[in-house]
Amino acid sequence: MSRTDAARGPAGVRETAGARESTDALGTAGVRATARVHARRDGRGGTALPVLDGEGPLAPRRTRSVGTEARVTLVGAMSGPLGGDRLTVEADVGEGARLRVGSAAATIALPGQTKDEARYVVRLTVADGGELYWLPEQLIAARGSDLYVTTRADLAAGARLVLREEQVLGRAGEEPGRLTSRLTVRIAGRCVLDQELSCGPGAPGGWDGPAVLAGHRAVGQAVVVRPEFAQSPPSARTAGEGAAVLPLAGPAVLVTAVAPDALRLRRLLDEALAGLDGD
Template sequence: MNGGARVSAHARVTAAPGGALPVLRGEGALALRRTRGEPGRAQVTVVGAMSVPLTGDSLRLTAVVEPGAALSVTSAAATLALPGQGAREPATYDTELTVGEGGELRWLPEPVISVRGSALRMTTRVTLAATARLVLREQQVLGRAGEEPGSLTTRLVVAHGGRALLDQELACGPGAPGWDGGAVIGGHRAVGQLLVVDPALAEKPAEPLALGATAVLTPLVGPAALVTAVAPDALALRGLLDRGAAALGVV
């Protein structure tokens, strides 16, 4: 009977210049805490064992960085996608990020772990002003140790200065044909991206750089670079993404 008890939550945060947070409102499963940050920069942590989408749940997270403001967002723990009893629709987790002129957002959550039998569709939409800066990291772990994953689809859509900068969707697990073959994941169980957008990259674009056999740093069409990585597990994935971050000078 739990199929009817679906969670729907929408958390919002707005960062203003000087480290102020005029809006900081968690809801239900999504609790937001202000945490200690650097001067002039607001830092928010998505907390709690409650950040667990069950199949059928719907979560939304909206962050706005006003012009000239700086915000860092992390999460306290990995997000587990769990099966929901009786639910037929996948859980949805929609994140909307907006960064104004001269603003900066560091969006660095912990991984999402897709548990066997779960179904989650994550969509992250980022809208950047022409002079906005962004560091965004996504990590997906396909199943707990030794477990087959659930069904996990993630889409990352980034617009910069009014034009499409990056649009990537990845579907893994049951219902995603060929996901574990040699073209897509090839038997790996962790996959992630690190996106850096910075007007400085327009002057001096990043050079393509191999970060081992299963990760690469590439320049996008626009002032941006992307690290794409697959790895056997979350720890190895994080290592590859951190190497990319170091190469891009955003550690």
């Protein structure tokens, strides 16, 4: 469904597949939409999803469970995010529940009818004994787009997490859009990671220089939180050309990587994550 398929509502407001696209006094337009996924133990050794809903371009769908793990795929019901959009995804995992979230395809940030920045907010919460795998496909910043992504994970002391983020600057053969990404991880109320990277036109000077991306167009990070890391953390090391593993001040590890393309980036992150199982 394209943005032009949305039905007209009251003046200045457009209903878009359950989301609301509003126009303020300055003429700024954009979709406001939220998707929510709540995972809870079902009492039979598995994981139930008492809350699974989405609006507009955010359409979570349950897929086949594996063992005690519930699985959800985010399906793009519309194009976006576009300039001016405000999209939010929330995942909450209760005690003892296990949830894996992926996406059906890459997310492509595109320019909108206005030059306003788009915002994409991800909020993750995992209780004691809960486990979350957050593994979406790549986020692509197309030419002319301007997107600010905020991901925040709040975990209890006994929670487990595997979170992967991958950003690609521009589609094949085009200049990148502007992309700013902030990732924050808190464990038992303590901040163990708070980092931000801004790339593309208008970003701080030197973002593409040798000290940052060094001409690469794909950048990613993965955070792994396991209670056992508190006693036996993996060692800091490089993980192939362009990737590094860094223990954090808590039961967590950060993997970062840069690569010339999305395929190489995924390979670097997968190899580094697989190496953690051997530590």
